[in-house]
Amino acid sequence: MAATTTITAPMRQAVPHIAIEDDATPMVRLVGRTLRDAAIAGNAVEVLDRASGTVAVRSHDTPQTATITFLGGTVEVVAGAPAEPDATVVVDLNARFAATQEPRGDGVLAADVLRSLTPPVPHWRDAAARFWEATRQIPGIPDVLDVHAVVPDGVERARFGEGATSYGITGPADLLAGVFSGADDFLVSLSAGLQVQGTLSQLSVMTAASWKVRFDV
Amino acid sequence: MSETTIARRAVRLEATNHEGSFLGKNVSPAKFEAGKEAGFAFADILFAIDLNNEIVLGDAFPEWRGNLYDIQMIPDLATLVEWKPGLDAVIGDYWLKDGTPVPICPRNLVRKLVARLADLGYDATVAVEIEATLFEESVHEARARGYRDLTPLGGSTGSTYHLARSSDWIAYMEAVVERLDRVGITWEAWTDEAAPGQTELNLAPTDPVRLADGWARTRQVMREVAFELGHTVSFMAKPTAGFGQGAHINISLQSDGVNRFFDEDGPSDLMRHAVGGLLATMAGNTAIALPQITSYRRLVDLTGPPTTISWGVNNKTAAVRAITGHPKYSRLEYRLPGADVNPYLALAGVLAGVLAGIERQIEPPAEVTDMAWCLPDDIGVERIPDTMSKAGAALAADPLLRAYLGDAFVDFWVASRRWEWMEFHTKGGDPFAELSAWESQRYFEFP
The missing domain is CATH 3.30.1050.10 (SCP2 sterol-binding domain)
Known part of the structure; x- marks a missing residue:
């Protein structure tokens, strides 16, 4: 029996789809654009691929809020915050989403989201x-x-x-x-x-x- | 020389900027005499500051704007009146040094469209219903409270047409119309309106420039009288989280002294085409007629303002109401504008729609004979854009309004509304609040 070699194609992770609602607010656009950049850059892709999870993102100094919902390969961003998200993070929108207080709820999920919102800036x-x-x-x-x-x-x-x-x-x-x-x-x-x-x-x-x-x- | 001129100690130059704020300066009689024909210098920034005194950014300036260039305000001496003993007032237009109008000057826009109508052989007659809300507190008290939790003047029960409002409310309105009489603004009626503290004051039909002048000055009179009586008045689209307030515009077209909107059998062909133009431009015109963030909070079905791009004969639930069958009173009522609209731009938007309709013979969609609120999505009646961003996009894409108002104005206005939208969202406004403190702070006193 002749020896065979199986060549496995390198694993290529699909870029998650980041969707924002119609007529989106500036914050929703900012979150969506940042996540999209993170996905394209390969930053925190495993986070964006999460099967489920809802995270409220709140501005620390204005009423701006956005909700990120993970749907297994698709990430949706909408304005506002649900009554009971899985996690809540409070961030400074003018400091590259730096957290300004301890996250509430699912700490791992919150940390993942903060990581996905802070991709390294390019040169x-x-x-x-x-x-x-x-x-x-x-x-x-x-x-x-x-x-x-x-x-x-x-x-x-x-x-x-x-x-x-x-x-x-x-x-x-x-x-x-x-x-x-x-x-x-x-x-x-x-x-x-x-x-x-x-x-x-x-x-x-x-x-x-x-x-x-x-x-x- | 009249006694008024002899007694004059100052002349107030008046005009609105893009927001509709009544801007100007007081000059000495000698300065006025020296500059009344050549004009008075104003920094172009008056068309580029928002209601929080921030410079509006986000678009390429036209050539006439630079690093704070001067533009000329040339008074229209036909508007010179004695405002009060010792103070005369005159309204002007903004011009460039080469003698051409500033393309975004609101009053000049109206003049341009009136002239275009005249070229077709028509004169427009327009009237407005000004809504405003009065509060017991002085403006100082209102400021100290952030313009919140104020007491409606005349009682806190909502009503319409009540004659039994308390005498403080009545005294205020009587003082207002007495002042209007003195400065030559012809009013027709005032009444108690739907919300606590609210009034509706109707200015008499006249030509568009004169009406806009009177409308802008009436706001000033109402503010001054409120101040003198220790009260507050607001033209904000929703001064409280409750009722809103609008500014319905009535229009008819005449030639040879005959109302050409009249026909024995209903809308004349001319009226029908005017309706067609008004509806074809309504989505884009929303950005002008509803200029501020709060303006859009009024767009709630069953509360008074129109919510659909619709028209109907004697149908006050539609955006355009056609009043027909009378040789004198046949007219269109354009019900879209909020009370916070720039009077000149409101009229420019209406005239642009009417002109587009009659020049291009635009047929309107079917008349809505049912209630025009709460209509099903699938019957072909579009809803009015319900956010500033949607309305701005509609205006940017409207070829008719670009043709009649000019690219310079449309591009400027779209950019200024995008700035306003950005300021609201990023500087403290709350889209999920019924009325956010940011809006009260920004819109209660001005425009």
Whole structure:
């Protein structure tokens, strides 16, 4: 009997489907977009694949709430919070979903959700490239994005696009990565070390661009 | 020179911004005389601040806007009145330095659409029913309470048409109409309305610009009288978690002095096409007629406001009520706007719909002869967009309103409403509350 070799295809985990409700609130959009990014990046995929579980996510300083429901390969995000979720987490939406108090309910589920909501931010240069690509269709977007990233040993620079109008953004590399990936709020970041050079109109357009990557609106 | 001019110590320049807030400045008589033809400089930011004084962001500014450029407010001297002894008041429009109108100036938008109607040979006659709620407390007390838990003036029982309201409520309304008479605003009626403390004040039919001027000034009069009497008035769409308040607009078209909406057999062809245009643009116009977050909380079946894109002859449950059969009084009542609407933009939206309908001969859908609330989903009557985000999307996609109001206005308005929606959700508003404190703080006093 001839020897046979069975070749097994490498295990490929399907990317869970992240669904948000129609006419979703900014928080639902933010949670949905973050989970989608986490799934694509392969972060906490086993969490997103959970067979069941309902987690209420509450903002620590506003009435914003969202509920994440795991349905075995599909994750649904809707506004509001059920009366008795399996777990509740309270987070700072302007600090990359950092928990501000001890979760309630199923501690393992809560920890899983917090992990899935805090994927590592990409390198600032990759994030900037994707940001630039994703926002090209926004009316009035400048032709050129000029980025100066402050890193421990100096300043790194990158330039995206060509043309007559340009916009300059300078800041700590991690903050730039957060803004460009949507993890951080652009306007809030202006008081956290982000600096910009451009017109007021360009600031307005860049706000729209930041909403695009943060909330997908 | 009249005694009024001699006694003048200041002139108040008046106009609404996009939100409908009555903005302006007081200038000395000498300054007014020097600038009344060339205009007075205002920062373009007046069209870019929200009701919390934040700069509205999220869109590309048009060329006329820059790093806080100036625009010119040129007074319309036909509106010059003595507001009170020593103070005259005049309403103006905003213009660019090249002599063209600011494309998002609400009053100029109405003027443009009136002129377009005139090109077709029609004059519009419009009237409005202004609803407002009065509270016993002074505005200082209201502020201290966060505009919550206030006492309705005139008693706390809900009613309509009651003549037995307590005399404090009556004294307030009598003072208001006395002031209106003095500044030349023609009113027709005032009455007790459905909610505790609520009134309805009807301004007489006139041309659209004059009506909007009178409407904006009437709000100012009602605020000033409330202040003088130690009370508070609010035009918020829902000043309390209970009843809301609207601003129904009545419109008819005349040519050669004849009401062209009249026909012996019901709606004339012209009226029917006007209805067609108003309904075709209603979803998009909702973003204008219901401008604030709270505006959408009124859209509840069986409570008064329309909830469906519908029309009917003498049907007050529909969004457009056709009043027919009378050579003088045949008209359309557009029941969508909230009390918090910008008067000029409300009229611009209505005129745009009417123009679209008659120029393009748009046939309306079938008249709703049943009650237009609570209709089944499958009978072909769409519901009015019930959130700011849905209404904004409808306006952005409306080719008719883009054609008549202009891309500059539509893009600006859609962006400003998206900012408002974002501010509400991310800065403390609660969509699940019946009325959140964020809304009271933002909308109770202004616009």
